[in-house]
Amino acid sequence: MATVALEELDKEAVKKKYAEERAKRLRTEGNDQYQRLEGAFGDMGADPHTPFQERDPVHDHVTFAFIGAGLSGLVVGARLKEAGIDDFRLIEKAGGVGGTWYWNRYPGVRCDTAAMIYLPLLEETGYMPSEKYVRGPEILAHCNRIADQYGLKDKALFQTIVSGVAWQEDRKVWRITTNRGDDFTAKYVAMATGLLHIAKLPGVPGISSFNGKSFHTSRWDYEYTGGDKEGAPMDKLADKRVAVIGTGATGVQCIPHLAKSAKELFVFQRTPSSVDTRENHPIDPGWFKDLATPGWQKRWMDNFVDNMGRGVPTEDLIDDGWTEIARRVREKVFSLPPDKMNPEGMREAFENADLEKMNEIRTRVDHVVSDDTTAQGLKAWYSQLCKRPCFSDEYLPAYNRPNTTLVNTDGLGVSEVTETGLVVNGQRYEVDCIIYASGFEYGASLEFKSGYDVTGRDGQILSEYWADGMRTLHGLHIHGFPNAFMVQMNQGANMISNIPHNIVDHAKTLAQVVAHAEENGFATIEPTEDAVNAWVTTILSTQAGMLASTECTPGFWNNEGQGWDMKFRQSQGHPGGAEGFFQHMEEWRNSGAYEGLEFTRQGC
Numbered sequence: 001m002a003t004v005a006l007e008e009l010d011k012e013a014v015k016k017k018y019a020e021e022r023a024k025r026l027r028t029e030g031n032d033q034y035q036r037l038e039g040a041f042g043d044m045g046a047d048p049h050t051p052f053q054e055r056d057p058v059h060d061h062v063t064f065a066f067i068g069a070g071l072s073g074l075v076v077g078a079r080l081k082e083a084g085i086d087d088f089r090l091i092e093k094a095g096g097v098g099g100t101w102y103w104n105r106y107p108g109v110r111c112d113t114a115a116m117i118y119l120p121l122l123e124e125t126g127y128m129p130s131e132k133y134v135r136g137p138e139i140l141a142h143c144n145r146i147a148d149q150y151g152l153k154d155k156a157l158f159q160t161i162v163s164g165v166a167w168q169e170d171r172k173v174w175r176i177t178t179n180r181g182d183d184f185t186a187k188y189v190a191m192a193t194g195l196l197h198i199a200k201l202p203g204v205p206g207i208s209s210f211n212g213k214s215f216h217t218s219r220w221d222y223e224y225t226g227g228d229k230e231g232a233p234m235d236k237l238a239d240k241r242v243a244v245i246g247t248g249a250t251g252v253q254c255i256p257h258l259a260k261s262a263k264e265l266f267v268f269q270r271t272p273s274s275v276d277t278r279e280n281h282p283i284d285p286g287w288f289k290d291l292a293t294p295g296w297q298k299r300w301m302d303n304f305v306d307n308m309g310r311g312v313p314t315e316d317l318i319d320d321g322w323t324e325i326a327r328r329v330r331e332k333v334f335s336l337p338p339d340k341m342n343p344e345g346m347r348e349a350f351e352n353a354d355l356e357k358m359n360e361i362r363t364r365v366d367h368v369v370s371d372d373t374t375a376q377g378l379k380a381w382y383s384q385l386c387k388r389p390c391f392s393d394e395y396l397p398a399y400n401r402p403n404t405t406l407v408n409t410d411g412l413g414v415s416e417v418t419e420t421g422l423v424v425n426g427q428r429y430e431v432d433c434i435i436y437a438s439g440f441e442y443g444a445s446l447e448f449k450s451g452y453d454v455t456g457r458d459g460q461i462l463s464e465y466w467a468d469g470m471r472t473l474h475g476l477h478i479h480g481f482p483n484a485f486m487v488q489m490n491q492g493a494n495m496i497s498n499i500p501h502n503i504v505d506h507a508k509t510l511a512q513v514v515a516h517a518e519e520n521g522f523a524t525i526e527p528t529e530d531a532v533n534a535w536v537t538t539i540l541s542t543q544a545g546m547l548a549s550t551e552c553t554p555g556f557w558n559n560e561g562q563g564w565d566m567k568f569r570q571s572q573g574h575p576g577g578a579e580g581f582f583q584h585m586e587e588w589r590n591s592g593a594y595e596g597l598e599f600t601r602q603g604c
């Protein structure tokens with residue numbers, strides 16, 4: 001594919017275009033422009049995938065309770081079982097395990113991170129992924145494989161929403177209550193209630209007045225569309241005019257399938273995604289057998305981190321779109337003349353790598369999409385890391401189908417939904433069905449996203465303790481909340497390109513610390529206030545992190561263009577990046593000193 005060489009690119013003109021496109025999309029109401037799912041869209045707690053199961057409430061005691069049965073709960077459960085903690089309970093609002101992969105069953109759902117490093121516990125389960133990037137159903141099946149192998153469903157409470165988590169100082173246990181009348185205690189509690197699971201709708205007037213069918217992608221209605229999550233054709237759409245709102249990572253995946261099935265498809269786009277090639281392929285069993293020697297998955301996960309980091313990796317085992325971004329920046333930096341090896345020179349090297357890549361991505365649109373107006377509308381005018389980069393070999397060709405129309409709102413978005421369709425800039429589009437690929441709440445508070453607050457020692461409320469920002473040791477332990485653990489990536493590695501690596505590392509720490517407490521007869525584990533203060537200072541010692549700049553086009557990564565306040569910025573990752581954090585944790589665990597943690601016995 002012929003692209004313009006960097007030297008021939010009018011960089012200033014490109015940057016001017018970036019600023020103009022960004023200005024079109026800035027909205028003063030920022031994140032408040034969205035609305036929640038309710039009414040006809042269904043209560044987000046309602047589960048379309050598993051019929052409601054009646055059961056008696058539980059009133060017992062378990063050693064370890066985990067709130068959330070996504071990948072975090074499963075990996076922690078597996079590691080605890082390996083460490084001899086057998087009495088483990090998952091509590092989950094869905095009807096089964098899998099978290100995001102339980103809910104998101106839209107056509108085309110797939111993970112953009114290579115399965116060899118995304119699917120945890122491949123060595124332990126002996127499972128070989130079928131493809132380099134696997135589909136959602138395969139990921140969900142792997143979640144069930146882990147749960148079954150480690151017996152994690154035995155005491156699980158599904159379709160259950162936690163209503164309270166409170167520390168009982170006299171007994172040194174957590175009391176957990178739920179919407180199903182459960183009231184039980186646990187010596188330890190861990191929480192991973194989800195990063196992107198509360199669906200949101202565009203703040204467009206008239207959404208509830210639409211008389212046709214509408215649903216959010218995370219609640220796909222195969223009854224209406226026909227087909228199934230395995231990819232069967234959506235035959236019931238053959239006589240339907242369908243609208244999809246949103247062209248983020250979800251839209252990019254489901255649009256090609258809708259284009260194949262619908263009589264007519266209208267894609268309402270506010271900001272185009274950057275869509276690079278995918279080049280997926282099946283995994284060869286012979287190749288897999290040769291590489292799968294003991295410790296292989298850790299080596300692969302570490303290799304990904306090395307390739308995304310600041311050093312010079314010896315090889316790139318993963319070789320995907322993420323490592324390519326990092327490789328291009330490295331090449332530009334290392335080719336700098338000695339007098340430009342300074343922060344300014346490096347910033348320019350980064351910018352050049354990005355301008356070159358984005359130019360290639362835009363040129364690809366011209367090569368694939370036959371209609372020129374459509375092709376121009378699909379070009380992303382911003383830096384690749386301003387928004388979540390997308391990868392697909394099917395998305396752009398979908399626009400060459402005669403039944404598929406890009407409705408380019410030029411940054412404005414849909415202005416209104418009526419009883420019979422949508423309005424953009426005064427033009428009406430009559431449709432039978434509207435599918436909202438409009439994403440999920442990101443910046444909302446933990447207690448809002450979890451649906452409960454946590455009461456620690458002396459009645460301390462977690463949301464009040466964190467009112468000015470998150471305070472933890474390693475993103476995992478909280479002072480004043482003994483035996484409680486947060487399994488998530490903030491104040492940790494903050495690695496968004498391979499979220500399971502964050503989980504695997506936290507699970508290792510957690511299992512080791514809990515095993516140490518159990519072996520030595522300790523009643524509580526808690527970080528000292530000094531250790532937490534020191535960790536927060538470390539976190540705030542850098543501006544680095546994944547938070548996209550306000551110079552970027554608006555999106556959930558940069559708080560819809562408004563930028564993040566100090567409170568939110570306190571959630572960023574370790575100053576050494578993922579490699580710095582993982583290395584720190586490895587050394588911390590290996591020392592066996594558990595610096596910063598206090599272990600006490602009953603009665604202390």
Ligand code: NAP
Pocket residue numbers: 025110111112113196201202203204245246247248249250251253268269270271388412413414437438439440554555556
């Ligand atoms: P998203 O990235 O937030 O995309 C929402 C889309 O809705 C955007 O295109 C947004 O446009 C559009 N939108 C919002 N309001 C609109 C309006 N009034 N009119 C027209 N369009 C409007 O959500 P998502 O695609 O569900 O992805 C969320 C995250 O989930 C991803 O970033 C990723 O982390 C994860 N994910 C991963 C995969 C994968 O691995 N392949 C797949 C799916 C999701 P603007 O861009 O202008 O705001």
